[in-house]
Amino acid sequence: MELIFERSVKGRKGLRLPKCDVPSAKDIPARYKRKGIADLPEVSELDVVRHFTRLSRMNFSIDTHFYPLGSCTMKYNPKFMEDIAKLPGFSQLHPLLPQLLLGGMLTQGALEVLYNLERLLAELTGMHEVTTEPMAGAHGELTGMMLVAAYHRDRGNQKRYIIIPDSSHGTNPASATIAGYQTISIPTDKNGVMDFNQYKNKLNSEVAAVMLTCPNTVGIFNSQIRQICSLAHQNDALVYYDGANLNAILGKVRPGDIGFDIVHLNLHKTFATPHGGGGPGSGPVGVRKDLARFLPVPKVVKRSDGTYALEENWPESIGRIASFYGNFDVLLKAYAYILLLGKDGLIEASEKAVLNANYIMAGLKKYYHLPYDRICMHECVFSAAKQLEKGVHALDIAKALIDKGFHPPTIYFPLIVKEALMIEPTETESKDTLDRFIEAMKEIAELSQTNPQAVKDTPLTTPVSRPDETKAGRELNLRWNP
Amino acid sequence: MNIPEKLLYTSEHEWVRMEGQKATVGITAYAQEQLGDITFVELPEVGKSVKQFDGICSIESVKAASDVYAPLSGKVVELNKKLESSPQLINSSPYQEGWIVKLEISDPNEKDKLMNSIGYRAFLNRPEK
Amino acid sequence: MNYIPHTPQETKEMLNSIGLNSIDQLFKDIPAGYRPKSFNLPEGRSEFEVYDYLKRMANKNAIGLVNFLGCGFYDHNIPAVVSHLVGRAEFYTSYTPYQPECSQGTLQAIYEYQSGISLLTGMDVANASLYDGGTALYEAAMMALRITNRNKILISGGVNPIYRKIMYTYTSNLAIDFVEIPLEHGQSTREEIFRHLDDKTAAIILQNPNFFGAIDDHSDIIEAVHRLGALAIESVYPISLGILKTPGEMGADIVTGEGQSLGLPLSFGGSYLGFLATRQEYVRKMPGRIVGQTVDRQGRKAFVLTLQAREQHIRREKATSNICSNESLCALRAIIYLSILGKQGLKDLARLNFDKAEFAKSRIDQIKGVEVKRSSPTFNEFTVCLPKDAREIIAPMIERGFSPGLSLGKYYKDMENYLLVCVTEKRTKEEIVRYAENLEVVLWS
Incomplete structure (x- = not known):
């Protein structure tokens, strides 16, 4: 499809600006001015509407397709949450207003939302205090690693390493490194969890923290978590909970109760805020009591008179990690979601998420290799090993699914499973949708045996098919040029 | 698998061709196959000193990135500039046109830590751990 | 309410096909001793109740202040x-x-x-x-x-x-x-x-x-x-x-x-x-x-x-x-x-911001004891030196319906008397004049 820039017609306008009601000022000296004019499109409002509407129709989305992207928790995003974020009392509020003298009284509603959400998330995870500031899961991880560093600095510890299982998301080692640490990778054992003996051997007094995803990325809850945490604590190492997979365990177990010291949550996963085509997300971080003094500023506090305020003077804080208080509109939506579901609704969400994942696992294990054949949590990980014997890769299966009207699962992750297909259905999908998906996967498995080339030829129904990524990487074309 | 006889190899899949004190370095046919279509080679600066098994530069493909390690200690004296515009030479001709750097080596004894072609073939065929 | 489509019958059928009798069996990997110490969350509510509650929260925030506060975050019109x-x-x-x-x-x-x-x-x-x-x-x-x-x-x-x-x-x-x-x-x-x-x-x-x-x-x-x-x-x-x-x-x-x-x-x-x-x-x-x-x-x-x-x-x-x-x-x-604004639109918008800010500068400069700093040209934001601590005018200006700008003493030493003021295309001439009039009253009455 042509670019918006290519629809440009010289002299066409899309917007009428207000008439200038003040005298025209003396111009800025020429040396401060740009030479030309930015070559933005010259289009009408209808041109813009048609263009972006057409683009939107080239996307698969939750509202149009089953979207079982593993580890991403693509559950239904309730519509009323969008309306709440648009309320003018929230959407038009300037973030610096509460930082003006007495301005805080003009933002009591917003501050109360932040405060209440922090309390709810603390109770959900069993942590003492929460900050809503991190703007994505990876941002939460980095914040968490800085909290680890602050803790050890405070104790005068010299520590250099972060232990991370090899099944982790790539953000874990990247976040640890950016915070100034070196990483130690621990392999996964035959049961699909971090190898306990290797962990024990690698743990020493120089380890600052252990980062764990729980349930892990193969969808398994490690029954030895408590032992892992207490061993870490014996070495004065902290244990970090990557909340990517929290949707599996709401109300069943809380990270804070079993020994985790720091957690991050992905509100765009567990708490149903829209993923927005890749963001904005939200990655609040919770900590145990003695770490709360290190949390980033400003902190939202409740005063004794029942009003809310921002507290900036917190000498032991790691400092400022974001311009303001996090992705406020996302936080609002998550707050609304938690209030709507309530305790029982959240517990049932996890139960049905796990039920759906196991239903898919049971339905497909005859057709696809299951590297860890045991009850899974909210997601299951298959391998296309059987299909590979006929030359069909996980990628080919993904493309064939697109033709059948399903968004593919996550593929080639976790790295420890060869030709991985990681399926996370979420609780909002019905049995009939899952049945249709299982049927489609079954047909693809059969076609892989009888006519593998047909699978490799997919997708046939999409606007483009198998773009040349090598060409994209070698001959960089990253923008339109006038 | 093409594993030329006259070369020496590392367990990180680099090869070395020795000519006096000069060592030409590249990655093996096996390595380029694992990486897939190579899109970019980040070449080091001439004059850079490296220790044996330290990283000298990195190679990127569409879905992977990999460091190239120095098989021997020494100084970088020459670069294969053709790789800047044609990184695919590593795919099409890993042992000839796809060489990456030339080193002036500082310690010939370090060659003892490298494998010959027989050793490397055995290394590739080792049973999975 | 939780957007879950499963009927009890379907849940039963699904458990059967997995070979289980109860939901609890799905969670058997979580040891019994790991159960939450507490899970004190509120009961769920209807969409209407949650919306109504949050609307009340939204209304506790200031709406309708005439905004002269920027600092990198600007009140522009959004088509x-x-x-x-x-x-x-x-x-x-x-x-x-x-x-x-x-x-x-x-x-x-x-x-x-x-x-x-x-x-x-x-x-x-x-x-x-x-x-x-x-x-x-x-x-x-x-x-x-x-x-x-x-x-x-x-x-x-x-x-x-x-x-x-x-x-x-x-x-x-x-x-x-x-x-x-x-x-x-x-x-x-x-x-x-x-x-x-x-x-x-x-x-x-x-x-x-x-x-x-x-x-x-x-x-x-x-x-x-x-x-x-x-x-x-x-x-x-x-x-x-x-x-x-x-x-x-x-x-x-x-x-x-x-x-x-x-x-x-x-x-x-x-x-x-x-x-x-x-x-x-x-x-x-x-x-x-x-x-x-x-x-x-x-x-x-x-x-x-x-x-x-x-x-x-x-x-x-x-x-x-x-x-x-x-x-x-x-x-x-x-x-x-950027597309709706277009090539000429962006230029005109920038110019409009500049012109309005220049007008505001000249108007505010007329206030007794107030000096607009003019050592460099500015775009749509500028500093104003007041005859007293800028923090003191914030609350009275807010009471008069204006978000008056940032008191710079918060971030810069020795700048307690300075106010950072922003004027975007949304501010009308009449609002700018009223702002200046009110600032004068707040300073001198």
Whole structure:
């Protein structure tokens, strides 16, 4: 499809600006001015509407397709949450207003939302205090690693390493490194969890923290978590909970109760805020009591008179990690979601998420290799090993699914499973949708045996098919040029 | 698998061709196959000193990135500039046109830590751990 | 209410097909002793009740203040079409475009956004966006350290103080030598910069217009920086680039900024958008996602995520950044906003902001005892020196219906009497006049 820039017609306008009601000022000296004019499109409002509407129709989305992207928790995003974020009392509020003298009284509603959400998330995870500031899961991880560093600095510890299982998301080692640490990778054992003996051997007094995803990325809850945490604590190492997979365990177990010291949550996963085509997300971080003094500023506090305020003077804080208080509109939506579901609704969400994942696992294990054949949590990980014997890769299966009207699962992750297909259905999908998906996967498995080339030829129904990524990487074309 | 006889190899899949004190370095046919279509080679600066098994530069493909390690200690004296515009030479001709750097080596004894072609073939065929 | 479609009958059938009798059996891997100590959450409520409650919360916040507060976050008009298009569920309920065949919409929109940011800043390439302006500036600094292999950074005191605080937080565990260049008459002085600039300097960080709204041409500084093999990072306000000299024209190497003014609501600080653009030679050192154009197997134009080998999911601990997402929906807003505004529209909008601010300056300057600082030209924000502590006028001005600007003593020593005032295209002549009249009354009655 042509670019918006290519629809440009010289002299066409899309917007009428207000008439200038003040005298025209003396111009800025020429040396401060740009030479030309930015070559933005010259289009009408209808041109813009048609263009972006057409683009939107080239996307698969939750509202149009089953979207079982593993580890991403693509559950239904309730519509009323969008309306709440648009309320003018929230959407038009300037973030610096509460930082003006007495301005805080003009933002009591917003501050109360932040405060209440922090309390709810603390109770959900069993942590003492929460900050809503991190703007994505990876941002939460980095914040968490800085909290680890602050803790050890405070104790005068010299520590250099972060232990991370090899099944982790790539953000874990990247976040640890950016915070100034070196990483130690621990392999996964035959049961699909971090190898306990290797962990024990690698743990020493120089380890600052252990980062764990729980349930892990193969969808398994490690029954030895408590032992892992207490061993870490014996070495004065902290244990970090990557909340990517929290949707599996709401109300069943809380990270804070079993020994985790720091957690991050992905509100765009567990708490149903829209993923927005890749963001904005939200990655609040919770900590145990003695770490709360290190949390980033400003902190939202409740005063004794029942009003809310921002507290900036917190000498032991790691400092400022974001311009303001996090992705406020996302936080609002998550707050609304938690209030709507309530305790029982959240517990049932996890139960049905796990039920759906196991239903898919049971339905497909005859057709696809299951590297860890045991009850899974909210997601299951298959391998296309059987299909590979006929030359069909996980990628080919993904493309064939697109033709059948399903968004593919996550593929080639976790790295420890060869030709991985990681399926996370979420609780909002019905049995009939899952049945249709299982049927489609079954047909693809059969076609892989009888006519593998047909699978490799997919997708046939999409606007483009198998773009040349090598060409994209070698001959960089990253923008339109006038 | 093409594993030329006259070369020496590392367990990180680099090869070395020795000519006096000069060592030409590249990655093996096996390595380029694992990486897939190579899109970019980040070449080091001439004059850079490296220790044996330290990283000298990195190679990127569409879905992977990999460091190239120095098989021997020494100084970088020459670069294969053709790789800047044609990184695919590593795919099409890993042992000839796809060489990456030339080193002036500082310690010939370090060659003892490298494998010959027989050793490397055995290394590739080792049973999975 | 939890949007779960399962009937009891279906649940039973599903459990049967797994070979289980109860939901509890699904959770058998969680040892009994791991049960929550508490789970004191409220009972669920209906959609109407939650909406009504949050509407009441929204109404506790100030609505309808006439806004003269900016500081990098601006009250611009957002054309209705922007929100309507971004509200299409095919955009907002999709995720990262991992599978290009079913994400061409998002991919092409990001490619167009990258093009728009490049054109605006006069740079070669832009990434798919970062969290916000502050974290984008931090990423730019890290990028400069990677490119130069040096560890000293000069940062102008005219850079948004919030951004500077963010920068110091992230780098507190790293061996980076920060030198803050103090301001004189609201501008970083050349002498101070050149005094600190040396061959250990990785980069200088500048902002234009700076935090006080002052405009500068940094070409001479950048030239000096380049002579020493260092890089120049510019933080910019995108709307001002409708008329101001671009960082590209000044020779900057990395450009970042807060994209909020490109069609994003103020929304109490988020979701916002950090943009980052650079020169072609540094593209592989850029953090974050990047979309590229290619062809599919039938030769059709197609868009994909590219240069992924820099990113954390492939390179793990060696990645250029830990960032995983971008602010995709915010970037979509920005490109729709830039498209509807168009070539002439952006220039006219910038001019309108400038004219209104100049009018406000001349009007406020007439107030007894008040002086508008005029040592440098400004864009749409400027500093005003009051005859008393600027904090004292905030509350009475708010009572009179104005959000009067920022009292600069909060961030700058010896500037207690200074107020930073912003005027966008939304402020009418009548509002500006009333603002000045009220300020005069507050100061002198």
